[in-house]
Amino acid sequence: MHTDQKRDIRFDEQTMETVRKIIKRYPEGKHKSALIPILHIAQAEFDGWLSPEVMDYVAEILNIQSIEVYEVASFYSMFNLKPVGKCLIEVCRTSSCWLRGAEDVVRHIEKKLHISVGETTSDGMFTLKTVECLGSCGTAPMMQVGADYYENLTLDKVDELLDQWKSEGKRSRYC
Amino acid sequence: MGKKLLLEHVDVPGINTLSVYRQKGGYRALEKALRTMTPEAIVEEVKVSGLRGRGGAGFPTGMKWSFLAKPEGVPRYVVCNADESEPGTFKDRYLMEKIPHLLIEGMIVSSFALGAKTSFIYIRGEYFYVARILEAAIAEAYEAGLLGKNILNSGFDHDCYVQIGAGAYICGEETALLESLEGKRGNPRIKPPFPAVAGLYSCPTVVNNVETIAAVVPIVNDGGAAYAAVGIGKSTGTKLISASGHIKKPGVYEIELGVPVEEFIYSDEYCGGILGDRKLKAVVAGGSSVPILPADLILKTAAGEPRLMSYESLADGGFASGTMLGSGGFIVMDETSSIVKNLYTFTRFYHHESCGQCSPCREGTGWMEKILHRILDGDGTMKDIDLLWDIQSKIEGKTICPLGDAAAWPVASAIRHFRAEFEEYVRKGHSIKDVKHYYTTQGLPEPAYS
Numbered sequence: 001m002h003t004d005q006k007r008d009i010r011f012d013e014q015t016m017e018t019v020r021k022i023i024k025r026y027p028e029g030k031h032k033s034a035l036i037p038i039l040h041i042a043q044a045e046f047d048g049w050l051s052p053e054v055m056d057y058v059a060e061i062l063n064i065q066s067i068e069v070y071e072v073a074s075f076y077s078m079f080n081l082k083p084v085g086k087c088l089i090e091v092c093r094t095s096s097c098w099l100r101g102a103e104d105v106v107r108h109i110e111k112k113l114h115i116s117v118g119e120t121t122s123d124g125m126f127t128l129k130t131v132e133c134l135g136s137c138g139t140a141p142m143m144q145v146g147a148d149y150y151e152n153l154t155l156d157k158v159d160e161l162l163d164q165w166k167s168e169g170k171r172s173r174y175c
Numbered sequence: 176m177g178k179k180l181l182l183e184h185v186d187v188p189g190i191n192t193l194s195v196y197r198q199k200g201g202y203r204a205l206e207k208a209l210r211t212m213t214p215e216a217i218v219e220e221v222k223v224s225g226l227r228g229r230g231g232a233g234f235p236t237g238m239k240w241s242f243l244a245k246p247e248g249v250p251r252y253v254v255c256n257a258d259e260s261e262p263g264t265f266k267d268r269y270l271m272e273k274i275p276h277l278l279i280e281g282m283i284v285s286s287f288a289l290g291a292k293t294s295f296i297y298i299r300g301e302y303f304y305v306a307r308i309l310e311a312a313i314a315e316a317y318e319a320g321l322l323g324k325n326i327l328n329s330g331f332d333h334d335c336y337v338q339i340g341a342g343a344y345i346c347g348e349e350t351a352l353l354e355s356l357e358g359k360r361g362n363p364r365i366k367p368p369f370p371a372v373a374g375l376y377s378c379p380t381v382v383n384n385v386e387t388i389a390a391v392v393p394i395v396n397d398g399g400a401a402y403a404a405v406g407i408g409k410s411t412g413t414k415l416i417s418a419s420g421h422i423k424k425p426g427v428y429e430i431e432l433g434v435p436v437e438e439f440i441y442s443d444e445y446c447g448g449i450l451g452d453r454k455l456k457a458v459v460a461g462g463s464s465v466p467i468l469p470a471d472l473i474l475k476t477a478a479g480e481p482r483l484m485s486y487e488s489l490a491d492g493g494f495a496s497g498t499m500l501g502s503g504g505f506i507v508m509d510e511t512s513s514i515v516k517n518l519y520t521f522t523r524f525y526h527h528e529s530c531g532q533c534s535p536c537r538e539g540t541g542w543m544e545k546i547l548h549r550i551l552d553g554d555g556t557m558k559d560i561d562l563l564w565d566i567q568s569k570i571e572g573k574t575i576c577p578l579g580d581a582a583a584w585p586v587a588s589a590i591r592h593f594r595a596e597f598e599e600y601v602r603k604g605h606s607i608k609d610v611k612h613y614y615t616t617q618g619l620p621e622p623a624y625s
């Protein structure tokens with residue numbers, strides 16, 4: 001994990017350009033509408049989670065109070081307020097996926113990675129979470145890794161993916 | 176084969192691109208609207224079509240549009256609800272991914288009809304890749320002069336943006352969606368005022384579902400009367416159904432409203448029957464929020480009439496013996512499925528997704544989750560079943576937004592129709608722990624609960 005790494009929390013010029021474009025979509029004075037899109041970009045840029053420093057930086061860009069950023073970031077489940085592994089695995093646990101074996105998928109990953117739901121492997125590679133319906137019920141069971149969907153899962157397919165990701169040191173892609 | 180008004184060209188290679196979409200007649204509705212119709216005439220056609228909101232509530236779209244306030248000098252907004260988070264629902268994703276231009280065209284035509292210079296498509300954050308597809312389609316539309324200034328030389332200017340959410344079911348509720356679009360927590364607003372009067376940035380706003388907005392395209396192309404001629408009674412037109420669970424062919428099906436439920440489940444044109452040819456046990460017909468029905472009541476009404484896929488027929492018998500079309504999330508459970516466990520996944524979902532503003536919803540959903548967990552663990556009592564009933568009855572109708580009702584109805588209906596199964600869980604006590612409540616992913620499923 002990269003928590004101890006002191007990094008310069010700043011978007012590069014290209015990202016800043018994207019951010020400025022997003023802010024321009026909204027009417028004069030309504031730039032707070034850009035908050036959620038910018039938080040997504042910040043999460044993608046800074047190791048997949050939003051540290052207080054990152055949120056303060058976003059507040060500064062939008063010229064709003066830090067607390068306004070914290071209260072929004074803490075409301076939405078896609079924003080990680082704690083560090084996550086390089087590869088964030090989110091398995092859907094809702095009805096349609098459960099009916100097609102999602103619990104087996106979760107247990108299988110837990111066993112294989114020696115972690116429980118909510119935990120990160122000791123090498124900082126994988127974090128496992130369960131999430132609610134991701135609109136993939138017809139291709140259940142499914143999981144999302146970063147922004148990518150993996151559907152019609154079988155335990156063999158999960159094995160193959162995990163082995164591959166481990167060997168290539170996959171980092172989830174966020175947006 | 177039923178008539179297809181939205182997905183007719185879904186399998187045409189390249190239909191996601193502007194050029195192929197136009198070859199197949201795309202943007203004809205926009206040309207017709209801008210060149211030959213007044214905004215009022217479009218609203219009138221939508222009224223005549225009988226189109227009802229496809230997001231879940233089924234409110235007549237033409238009527239909603241006619242409520243839009245039009246004060247001088249105040250901008251109006253059209254917002255597309257692409258939050259699609261109702262468990263069991265994945266049709267909007269399919270439509271946007273496959274035919275993004277159908278939605279974009281619908282957005283421009285609707286915005287012209289409503290006098291909106293700006294529109295937003297609010298899409299759930301997890302659909303990142305779909306947002307990218309929409310953005311690519313929007314870029315193509317700008318390039319071709321279908322968006323931006325003076326569209327097709329009509330003098331109509333319009334900008335359309337994709338706004339991404341961040342994982343919150345409640346942001347599908349229209350006022351929570353608007354809060355989120357304003358960069359805030361997704362707490363539903365107290366209504367009135369309705370969005371039609373004070374919506375986005377306190378300006379008059381129409382919020383419609385993806386499928387509703389897409390349906391405006393065939394309505395403008397062929398006229399409201401032609402649309403109304405499809406379907407049955409007040410359930411006009413076609414509906415996208417997301418079919419999942421224990422069926423041979425899960426997927427998104429465009430049906431003419433009025434198809435018999437039995438045909439939908441068993442015919443090869445649709446779900447293709449139950450997985451492993453096992454027996455049907457229950458169906459949740461319209462997304463997690465609607466009442467669950469046992470096999471006999473989903474196939475036939477209490478009066479013994481064949482049940483149809485329509486707003487009226489699915490609701491026949493009220494909550495005593497009927498359900499709702501809702502979002503069209505059709506979840507099928509075979510004889511081995513545990514109703515109690517299924518309900519637990521729903522209740523856990525609502526507890527997780529409650530925004531926390533109203534105590535009956537915030538606390539009640541948590542209590543119900545806990546009790547169901549206890550019953551599944553074999554520690555439940557008969558009194559727990561009554562307690563569940565009691566709690567759900569005290570949430571329904573007592574909250575700011577309908578999420579409270581949506582959490583209560585699955586509990587009420589599961590107990591109403593499957594009380595014996597809850598009792599069996601209680602009677603079996605700890606031995607229930609040895610029962611697998613779920614399928615294996617490998618090959619033949621194991622019976623979960625008998």
Ligand SMILES: Cc1cc2nc3c(=O)[nH]c(=O)nc-3n(C[C@H](O)[C@H](O)[C@H](O)COP(=O)(O)O)c2cc1C
Nearest residue numbers: 228229230256258259260347348349383384387577
């Ligand atoms: C908790 C909750 C979640 C909802 N989720 C959605 C959704 O994901 N998509 C949607 O179109 N409508 C959803 N709705 C309905 C919207 O509030 C609104 O009625 C709808 O977007 C109106 O569009 P329509 O008339 O075209 O259906 C939800 C409602 C509630 C109470």
Ligand code: SF4
Nearest residue numbers: 530532533536574576
């Ligand atoms: S009913 Fe639930 S989700 Fe809706 S406003 Fe109240 S607490 Fe929030």
Ligand code: FES
Nearest residue numbers: 092097134136137
């Ligand atoms: S229930 Fe898992 S994606 Fe819908």
